[in-house]
Amino acid sequence: MKANQRQSRPGDAPGPGRRRVLECMVWAGTGVLWTVAGGVPRSRILGNEAEAAEGAASFSFVQISDSHLGFHGAANPDVPGTLRRAIAEVKENADQAAFMIHTGDVSHTSQPVQFDTARTIIKEAGLETHFVPGEHDVLVDAGKGYFSRFGEGKARWYSFDEKGVHFIGLDNVSALGTKGLGHLGADQLAWLKKDLAGRSASQPIVVMAHIPLWQVYPQWGWGTEEAAELLAMLRQFGSVTVLNGHIHQIIQKVEGRVTFHTARSTAFPQAAPAPDANPGPLKVPAGRLKEVLGTASVSYVAGNARLAIIDTPLGA
Amino acid sequence: MRPLSAGLLAALLATAPLAARADRQVTIDQHMFVPATVTVHPGEKVTWVNKDQDVHNVTSDDQGRSFRTPLLDAGESATLTFAAPGTFGYHCSVHPDMTGTVIVK
Numbered sequence: 001m002k003a004n005q006r007q008s009r010p011g012d013a014p015g016p017g018r019r020r021v022l023e024c025m026v027w028a029g030t031g032v033l034w035t036v037a038g039g040v041p042r043s044r045i046l047g048n049e050a051e052a053a054e055g056a057a058s059f060s061f062v063q064i065s066d067s068h069l070g071f072h073g074a075a076n077p078d079v080p081g082t083l084r085r086a087i088a089e090v091k092e093n094a095d096q097a098a099f100m101i102h103t104g105d106v107s108h109t110s111q112p113v114q115f116d117t118a119r120t121i122i123k124e125a126g127l128e129t130h131f132v133p134g135e136h137d138v139l140v141d142a143g144k145g146y147f148s149r150f151g152e153g154k155a156r157w158y159s160f161d162e163k164g165v166h167f168i169g170l171d172n173v174s175a176l177g178t179k180g181l182g183h184l185g186a187d188q189l190a191w192l193k194k195d196l197a198g199r200s201a202s203q204p205i206v207v208m209a210h211i212p213l214w215q216v217y218p219q220w221g222w223g224t225e226e227a228a229e230l231l232a233m234l235r236q237f238g239s240v241t242v243l244n245g246h247i248h249q250i251i252q253k254v255e256g257r258v259t260f261h262t263a264r265s266t267a268f269p270q271a272a273p274a275p276d277a278n279p280g281p282l283k284v285p286a287g288r289l290k291e292v293l294g295t296a297s298v299s300y301v302a303g304n305a306r307l308a309i310i311d312t313p314l315g316a
Numbered sequence: 317m318r319p320l321s322a323g324l325l326a327a328l329l330a331t332a333p334l335a336a337r338a339d340r341q342v343t344i345d346q347h348m349f350v351p352a353t354v355t356v357h358p359g360e361k362v363t364w365v366n367k368d369q370d371v372h373n374v375t376s377d378d379q380g381r382s383f384r385t386p387l388l389d390a391g392e393s394a395t396l397t398f399a400a401p402g403t404f405g406y407h408c409s410v411h412p413d414m415t416g417t418v419i420v421k
Contacts, residue, residue, distance in 0.1 A: 073369025180412040
């Protein structure tokens with residue numbers, strides 16, 4: 001990951017207002033535009049014109065995450081505002097995207113008004129949106145408020161195909177494991193096994209879940225208990241991309257032909273894992289915003305045998 | 317941890333005034349319960365005050381979840397009265413890595 005300052009352009013801003021908003025958006029995160037070319041998903045941060053020309057592939061989608069409507073701490077006093085900014089950015093790029101995914105924590109405390117406000121804002125993008133739940137979405141009444149609005153079908157998990165790519169939406173938050181780790185459960189794993197059975201190993205697979213599906217930092221619950229079992233099921237496929245939220249920062253990892261990636265939040269950042277840090281909302285001093293959270297986009301490029309990661313700084 | 321006795325009274329009083337006894341306060345901040353261990357006498361109260369930006373609760377570790385506060389948003393608090401002696405481990409159900417202990421003796 002590379003920090004990078006986003007520069008405002010002459011004529012871009014009539015006053016400090018817009019520039020300030022853009023600076024905020026750098027750390028709050030906007031959306032990630034995913035492009036699937038030749039079965040290999042590639043990502044770039046929205047608003048990065050330098051790479052826009054590369055979006056001329058067959059099919060792309062946008063990922064947003066961790067809206068946390070209802071949060072009103074010092075780390076971001078205007079969570080609806082930053083979500084609106086993110087959606088505005090998505091809208092500007094909507095002609096490139098087939099749909100959008102939201103990787104959980106739509107709300108902060110599972111209140112109906114939070115879900116409804118988020119839904120209203122997200123609809124502004126004009127894109128069909130597939131959601132997976134975050135633990136903040138299922139705090140009340142087993143997540144009824146979330147699933148009644150954003151659920152797909154009767155189960156808490158689902159799959160669909162888009163232009164030959166198989167998308168899987170998992171729920172690893174309804175029954176948290178020990179130490180807050182994500183937990184899928186036997187029913188969901190059995191369903192997944194069936195869902196994958198008989199598929200061609202050449203079909204690209206995209207798996208979505210809120211909590212990282214690999215062990216990022218188990219001390220903070222940043223991982224999923226059945227990660228090894230899940231990986232074993234996915235290993236047979238030639239291109240697997242696992243998209244998560246939860247940790248409010250970009251972290252990625254490549255394991256064999258499986259690429260793991262977490263998206264930023266549209267609400268507030270969290271600290272990088274470290275023994276002397278804590279996983280709560282991180283208040284970034286205004287003067288250090290660009291320094292600390294100048295963002296990096298990451299691209300996946302097919303090598304001969306495995307995927308490679310290339311840092312792509314914003315506005316470079 | 318021994319099983320909780322039926323004498324444990326888990327009364328939720330969001331705005332309970334502190335009694336003039338050895339009642340204890342636990343502050344929730346930076347994803348931690350501070351202090352992590354408090355000791356009270358039977359019948360005394362423990363109040364958790366959420367000074368964090370995040371939402372938390374207090375959930376007993378035992379299978380039966382014999383005590384559990386509502387979700388506490390930033391600035392909210394909850395009070396439990398511990399009637400019977402014992403050692404009671406608890407955690408935040410939203411962030412189970414946050415843990416604490418109430419000793420009643």
